[in-house]
Amino acid sequence: MLPSENRLRRREDFATAVRRGRRAGRPSLVVHLRSGATDPHAPGESAPPTRAGFVVSKAVGGAVVRNQVKRRLRHLMRERLAALPPGSLVVVRALPGAGDADPAQLARDLDAALQRLLGGGAR
Template identity: 35%
Template sequence: MTRAAVKSTMTEQKPLRLRKRAEFLAVRNGEKRRGPLFLLEVKARTEAESAAAKVGDRPRVGLTVTKKNGNAVIRNRIRRRLREAMRANAGDMADGTDYVIVARREALDAPFTELVRELAKRVARRAEQKR
């Protein structure tokens, strides 16, 4: 596989990022799914919000790792692990939905497979409830 082909498959799986404080605050008003490694906040966007952000129906994700978790090195390590777990579960994320992952310190020491499994369980929970 060529380098361009690998890069294109990686960008297809990658959800968009939440960037502005107002976007993070809007998601706080949505549903909260608590877990041992992180808190997942979920909010479905309205058509007006999607149009204003010019993102269409693609899911958007934001990460929050507070100073309570440790120094910059530790916070960045937690952020990298969560970002990679998020990429592994990008296909399961609902279109037109914003997600904010609020990390807990336990996310640093947990095995990566458990991190991916917990995120998949939290993301899929909504789909199970709708059935």
């Protein structure tokens, strides 16, 4: 489970990440990242936390499958939050194949997408 301060909840935050952020697609998911580098904070303040949100539509499967995919993605993102710039907004959108993917495949796709977004991979 993601800590409360790391959850993306507001519609505006989802829209900002999707519309103004960078995108990397993989077979089972698409990751949108809006880097926190443009979010200045006062010198005495700590940087805002990285926040993540998830979009899992009915195309992925029934309610049980969608909730299972969301739980897996939340667990995977929790382990990867420290690698992202402070103040970043991340939206992970599950594609229809995510319902059939095993957790290891979701982890590989998420890692590959994040690596590409953070500058580690070519298009």
